Amino acid sequence: xxxxxxxxxxxxxxxxxxxxxxxxxxxxxxxxxxxxxxxxxxxxxxxxxxxxxxxxxxxxxxxxxxxxxxxxxxxxxxxxxxxxxxxxxxxxxxxxxxxxxxxxxxxxxxxxxxxxxxxxxxxxxxxxxxxxxxxxxxxxxxxxxxxxxxxxxxxxxxxxxxxxxxxxxxxxxxxxxxxxxxxxxxxxxxxxxxxxxxxxxxxxxxxxxxxxxxxxxxxxxxxxxxxxxxxxxxxxxxxxxxxxxxxxxxxxxxxxxxxxxxxxxxxxxxxxxxxxxxxxxxxxxxxxxxxxxxxxxxxxxxxxxxxxxxxxxxxxxxxxxxxxxxxxxxxxxxxxxxxxxxxxxxxxxxxxxxxxxxxxxxxxxxxxxxxxxxxxxxxxxxxxxxxxxxxxxxxxxxxxxxxxxxxxxxxxxxxxxxxxxxxxxxxxxxxxxxx
Amino acid sequence: xxxxxxxxxxxxxxxxxxxxxxxxxxxxxxxxxxxxxxxxxxxxxxxxxxxxxxxxxxxxxxxxxxxxxxxxxxxxxxxxxxxxxxxxxxxxxxxxxxxxxxxxxxxxxxxxxxxxxxxxxxxxxxxxxxxxxxxxxxxxxxxxxxxxxxxxxxxxxxxxxxxxxxxxxxxxxxxxxxxxxxxxxxxxxxxxxxxxxxxxxxxxxxxxxxxxxxxxxxxxxxxxxxxxxxxxxxxxxxxxxxxxxxxxxxxxxxxxxxxxxxxxxxxxxxxxxxxxxxxxxxxxxxxxxxxxxxxx
Numbered sequence: 001x002x003x004x005x006x007x008x009x010x011x012x013x014x015x016x017x018x019x020x021x022x023x024x025x026x027x028x029x030x031x032x033x034x035x036x037x038x039x040x041x042x043x044x045x046x047x048x049x050x051x052x053x054x055x056x057x058x059x060x061x062x063x064x065x066x067x068x069x070x071x072x073x074x075x076x077x078x079x080x081x082x083x084x085x086x087x088x089x090x091x092x093x094x095x096x097x098x099x100x101x102x103x104x105x106x107x108x109x110x111x112x113x114x115x116x117x118x119x120x121x122x123x124x125x126x127x128x129x130x131x132x133x134x135x136x137x138x139x140x141x142x143x144x145x146x147x148x149x150x151x152x153x154x155x156x157x158x159x160x161x162x163x164x165x166x167x168x169x170x171x172x173x174x175x176x177x178x179x180x181x182x183x184x185x186x187x188x189x190x191x192x193x194x195x196x197x198x199x200x201x202x203x204x205x206x207x208x209x210x211x212x213x214x215x216x217x218x219x220x221x222x223x224x225x226x227x228x229x230x231x232x233x234x235x236x237x238x239x240x241x242x243x244x245x246x247x248x249x250x251x252x253x254x255x256x257x258x259x260x261x262x263x264x265x266x267x268x269x270x271x272x273x274x275x276x277x278x279x280x281x282x283x284x285x286x287x288x289x290x291x292x293x294x295x296x297x298x299x300x301x302x303x304x305x306x307x308x309x310x311x312x313x314x315x316x317x318x319x320x321x322x323x324x325x326x327x328x329x330x331x332x333x334x335x336x337x338x339x340x341x342x343x344x345x346x347x348x349x350x351x352x353x354x355x356x357x358x359x360x361x362x363x364x365x366x367x368x369x370x371x372x373x374x375x376x377x378x379x380x381x382x383x384x385x386x387x388x389x390x391x392x393x394x395x396x397x398x399x400x401x402x403x404x405x406x407x408x409x410x411x412x413x414x415x416x417x418x419x420x421x422x423x424x425x426x427x428x429x430x431x432x433x434x435x
Numbered sequence: 436x437x438x439x440x441x442x443x444x445x446x447x448x449x450x451x452x453x454x455x456x457x458x459x460x461x462x463x464x465x466x467x468x469x470x471x472x473x474x475x476x477x478x479x480x481x482x483x484x485x486x487x488x489x490x491x492x493x494x495x496x497x498x499x500x501x502x503x504x505x506x507x508x509x510x511x512x513x514x515x516x517x518x519x520x521x522x523x524x525x526x527x528x529x530x531x532x533x534x535x536x537x538x539x540x541x542x543x544x545x546x547x548x549x550x551x552x553x554x555x556x557x558x559x560x561x562x563x564x565x566x567x568x569x570x571x572x573x574x575x576x577x578x579x580x581x582x583x584x585x586x587x588x589x590x591x592x593x594x595x596x597x598x599x600x601x602x603x604x605x606x607x608x609x610x611x612x613x614x615x616x617x618x619x620x621x622x623x624x625x626x627x628x629x630x631x632x633x634x635x636x637x638x639x640x641x642x643x644x645x646x647x648x649x650x651x652x653x654x655x656x657x658x659x660x661x662x663x664x665x666x667x668x669x670x671x672x673x674x675x676x677x678x679x680x681x682x683x684x685x686x687x688x689x690x691x692x693x694x695x696x697x698x699x700x701x702x703x704x705x706x707x708x709x710x711x712x713x714x715x716x717x718x719x720x721x722x723x724x725x726x727x728x729x730x731x
Contacts, residue, residue: 005696006696010699010700013699013700013704014703016704018706031651032671036651037651037652039645039648046718047617047618048618048701048727048729049718049719050701050715051711051712052706052709053712054705056704057617059700060704095696099696101621101653102620103617103630259706259708273708354591354592356591357591364593364594368593
């Protein structure tokens with residue numbers, strides 16, 4: 001293939017752009033060993049932001065966009081008429097080092113179309129990572145995609161070279177998967193996912209016995225699914241991700257709003273707009289589950305299977321649970337503080353530290369970084385409400401919604417319908433607050 | 436070749452900052468409990484006799500220099516109108532008292548802060564001096580005075596004005612340092628990697644050790660245009676210098692080649708249906724961009 005590196009990189013980066021994960025977090029390591037290059041920082045580092053606002057942290061490319069599969073939602077499907085190319089392992093390893101030295105990236109994110117068969121593809125990836133790790137002594141971050149259907153031995157080799165691995169579950173249900181990815185089965189996805197999970201826990205045991213045992217996927221595994229191409233509800237998606245966290249001990253579940261790549265009858269039409277707000281709500285809910293001790297069934301249930309588009313899931317929970325409020329700032333536990341809209345993890349910890357020395361008032365909360373605009377409706381300081389608090393529907397909605405949400409809300413509802421909507425979010429319940 | 440004019444900072448031991456920083460990162464950040472000294476109460480009562488004086492303290496801009504100002508303030512029982520570093524000094528009608536840096540005096544203040552407040556407080560003050568907070572020295576002096584009264588809990592007194600102001604400034608310093616770890620771009624000149632930055636705070640002591648871990652076997656320099664300083668890493672050693680007139684040579688073909696590859700990559704990776712420049716601006720403020728390859 002006589003293609004120059006510029007064209008190759010453009011093609012194989014553009015083909016990889018639908019993979020969401022670009023995090024470089026989860027592991028900490030540095031080495032001053034002679035001839036080595038690279039370090040890892042647990043919090044991860046963003047090196048740039050693309051025009052779509054997404055973080056660029058890793059050199060995210062495909063090994064090749066040649067693929068024997070024909071998944072309908074995929075840009076690289078066999079039947080799509082696009083230019084195909086493949087990186088040479090040496091070429092890609094060298095490019096990674098050159099970018100890394102200039103501080104463009106934190107490491108490499110390597111995925112691939114399936115060329116010939118899963119094993120062959122996996123071997124190509126292993127070769128690239130081996131050159132990086134052994135020839136270049138590269139200690140930076142590597143995220144490798146497990147190729148479904150590849151041999152366990154190969155996955156193990158890949159996992160020993162990578163910091164994080166991921167298997168995309170692609171679709172939020174088995175039906176959708178069968179329909180849109182006829183070449184992939186539920187088993188072909190969950191088998192490698194389970195294999196990685198088992199290998200990680202085995203490796204943890206090894207490491208307790210022998211500190212220098214080689215590390216298998218030290219930054220854990222993640223997955224992603226496409227949102228909006230198929231009919232699943234938000235509730236189903238949230239339940240699924242909760243299960244994935246529990247059952248497969250995933251570090252992250254990513255959501256990817258479907259952007260049209262095909263005019264197949266089974267998929268939304270090509271003028272379909274990616275459901276970005278929905279994706280945003282899913283991430284907010286995901287955050288609530290991972291950092292705020294929310295359960296999926298507290299956020300959504302069978303009766304309300306989809307997110308309220310106008311208000312974020314935490315505020316939505318708060319206005320629907322007036323019995324929980326008001327919360328006394330000077331006494332509440334961390335868990336209770338975390339339920340208050342406008343109080344995040346950091347400000348909750350600050351409140352707990354600061355109130356040990358003096359009782360906190362509203363002025364003090366402001367200094368601690370609490371968003372009083374939202375929080376004031378839900379809290380008491382030393383038994384007192386915020387001064388001048390107006391408990392009126394309009395005021396509360398204005399406080400709980402962002403400018404955009406409010407504009408969208410006013411656009412969406414005619415004045416007569418406003419009343420209806422108010423009942424939906426149960427703001428009148430707030431009126432029953434007693435302080 | 437590389438034309439560098441360097442001169443060592445008069446009052447500052449170039450490496451001490453880094454050594455202090457590195458040892459700092461190994462210390463766990465839990466607040467140590469300091470036993471309350473009986474004799475302290477008496478001394479604390481005297482602190483209320485401090486008077487405000489129309490006087491400006493001048494110092495050399497170093498942390499030790501600042502601690503000597505604190506030493507003078509305590510021994511003269513006065514609060515100066517301002518404390519200014521030599522670099523920022525502007526002629527004024529007020530009386531100016533130039534305080535020479537005396538490591539013995541600063542050592543005594545360090546010891547007393549460690550004992551009566553906490554080691555965390557000492558590191559916190561050192562960080563505060565690197566921020567761009569206006570009149571930071573006066574806030575820091577107030578912080579020490581308050582800390583002597585309250586002891587180690589001062590670090591948690593976030594509802595206090597002085598503590599909150601300094602904490603925010605230090606947080607800004609940390610945030611900016613973290614951003615620079617990602618946003619710095621190096622260009623290769625032969626074997627040397629060169630980068631220049633224009634930060635708001637003095638971020639070099641926080642950013643440079645990160646790169647020495649990341650590129651342990653390379654040679655690199657980072658030029659800080661705001662603070663006219665440059666940090667050099669070579670053979671496992673970091674050093675910091677004052678710098679004037681640094682001429683960066685022209686880039687060669689190989690460098691231009693990789694720059695262009697990177698620009699292409701950044702363009703290819705964006706999804707056009709999700710175009711969102713507002714989000715991009717929030718996460719990557721424009722002031723960083725003029726030195727970033729992909730925006731040039």
